[in-house]
Amino acid sequence: MARPKKRSLSQSQEDYLEAILAISGAGAAVGMRAIAARLGVSMPSANSAVARLSRMGLVNHGRYDYVELTREGKRLASAVASRHALLKRFLTEVLRVPELIAEEDACSIEHHLSTETVKAVTRMMEQKECRTCAVRKTSIRKGRHDG
Helix, strand or coil: CCCCCCCCCCHHHHHHHHHHHHHHCCCCCECHHHHHHHHCCCHHHHHHHHHHHHHCCCEECCCCCCEEECHHHHHHHHHHHHHHHHHHHHHHHHCCCCHHHHHHHHHHHCCCCCHHHHHHHHHHHHHHHHHHHHHHHHHHHCCCCCC
8 A cells, every 4th residue: 555645845845834823813824933932043044944934835934023923834834733732641641641741742642653653643542532531421310420
């Protein structure tokens, strides 16, 4: 069976998109200094990466201007953030990895999973939630309120 096609963004580009999304909150434009600080990189490195994302049509950014995600940039950034959150939940809730380690591991792993693997982990976490809800409903019907 052929390996599924990998996304065309590098890990670093995904990290920049995810950082811009996180800093922007409700979609506000963000400053280059905030991006560099969040990622622990120099201003010239951040400028270079953002310029590349701009050429790819993923951010709007003029020289010395604030940065904002385009619609496509926001879509891709949201996908990365969702993968990150899913993996962190999987690591902490299923594998019982301590939260700080799970955060670091999720950040590393999120860039290397195929779409099929993400879908499988999503299905597993949804099944886990369904089982948890069923247990809670049964407990409530029996007069136990476990949370």
